[in-house]
Amino acid sequence: MHSIVTEDEYKKKEESRIKKAVTNCGYPKWAFDKAKQQVEGKVELVKSKGDQKNTTHETETKGMVVIPYVEGLSEKLQRIFRKHKISVAMKPYFTLKRLLVHPKDKVDTIKTSGVVYEIGCKGCDKSYIGLTSADYDKDDKVWIIHGGHARFNQYYISEKTGKLEGFVPDIINAVCRIANKNCKIVVDLWSNCWSNEEGDASQGGHGLMAGWYDACSGWRSNTERRRTFAFSDQFTISPHHAFVTLPGNPRNFDWRNITGKTIAFYPGTIGNEDCLAQAKGIIGAVVPIENIRRASGYDQGLEWLKDETIDAIFSDATWFRGKTGIEEVTDHLQACQVGGTSLMSRYDSKLNDWWNPAQAKLIASKEYHEICQDIKVSHGHQPGFDPEDFCIGL
Known part of the structure; x- marks a missing residue:
């Protein structure tokens, strides 16, 4: 109960x-x-x-x-x-x-774009912007940019200062200043950026591939190089290619038909045998390997012309600016060129994210034209190109 x-x-x-x-x-x-x-x-x-x-x-x-x-x-x-x-x-x-459950990581305020904080004025239509994303653009990273020693007005070691000077270093310093970045130009072998040794296919240089530098400066883009590296926007016009011989063309070299001819190339330049093979209107543009020579520099190429080891030298025309003892026998030949002088970097690099906007500001400014005119004023004692043949908008 x-x-x-x-x-x-x-x-x-x-x-x-x-x-x-x-x-x-x-x-x-x-x-x-x-x-x-x-x-x-x-x-x-x-x-x-x-x-x-x-x-x-x-x-x-x-x-x-x-x-x-x-x-x-x-x-x-x-x-x-x-x-x-x-x-x-x-x-x-x-x-x-x-x-x-957290499907997305929280984004820090300082990493967002635009205004971080803004205080409006009650008695006027003005406002105070305390912080913007631009305040965080400057970082502590040192951007290492390769610059080779070429002994002409693009690059050369100054006898007075012992530093690398020239048109390209001037561009690098100006762009880095505008972008508020800490950049350091280092001098090293060209082949550490792009390798084009005799008997080997052209390929990315070990230094840039391994991350020794964030970018290599002074390189022109073409289809071959773009398969390996990224390029910034160009800060010069795209030059044409050229065949050169001894003055007066004593061996009657016909650049429109180079079948059986022996051609010299400069390692590291944009005018190699792969580039020549893409040229239109040239018979025999694909040069067999037994007819290819790679000169270590201008002087060796000139000696080969004199002793008739080669019939002509092929490269982009800027390599022949200011050089004596040769003659260009082509008429503004365009082969593989895609763009003018740029910075070459790995595809995983963030360099172009800040370089291209800062470079665009420089080119649109008076300072860019002053740098171009400085080719004659400050660097005129070095052989090389004229600013009218190289700079954008002159």
Whole structure:
């Protein structure tokens, strides 16, 4: 036989017994309190329904609020709201989804573009911009840029300063200053940027491939090089290619038909045998390997012309600027050239992201034309090209 406890004294004893029992079973205190509140709520609901006809609107709830559940705190808030006839619903705050699921990493404010923070003026239409993304453009990285020693007005070692000077270093220094970057020009072998040794296919130089430098300067892009490296926007016009012979062309070299002719190339230049093979309108443009010679420099090529080891030299025309003892026998030949002088870098490099916008500002400015005119003023004692034949917009 089961009995229902009705007296208050026995109710308290029964409640104490039940509370002790559930505690021994491992239930937390809040579980007992919550169950007790639910039972009391049902009793009150039954009473309210029984007395519904005699109640007024004052017994009705004034609304509902939803609060996050925090053990020990939410129950107290619930009791306070209940005194004011406000219903309370609780929702979990720390869920597995909230703790474990993060589909995207949070982006730091300083890494976002545009304005970081801005304060408006109440009495005017002005505003104060405290920080923008430009404030973070300057980094601590030193950008290493290769620059070879060529002994002409693009690059040369100054006898006075002992430093690398010339048109290209002037461009690099100006662009890095505009971009607010810390750049260092280093002098090293050209072959560490692009290798074109006799008997081997042209390929990326070990230095640039291995990350010794962030970029190699003074290189012109073509289809062959673009298969390996990325190029910045050009800061000079694209020069044409040329065949050269001794003055007067004593062996009557016909550049339109070079079948059986022996041709010399300069390693590292854009005018190699692969470039010549792409030229249109030339019979025998694909030179067999037994007819290819690679000169170590201008002087060796000139000696080969004199002793008739070769019939002609092929390269881009800028290599022949200011040189004596030779004669160009072609008329603005275009072979494999894609662009003018640029910076050559690995495809995973971020250099072009800041270099190209800064270079565009330089070329549009008066400073670019001053650098071009400085080819004659400051670097005129070195052989090489004229600014009118090389600079953009002159």
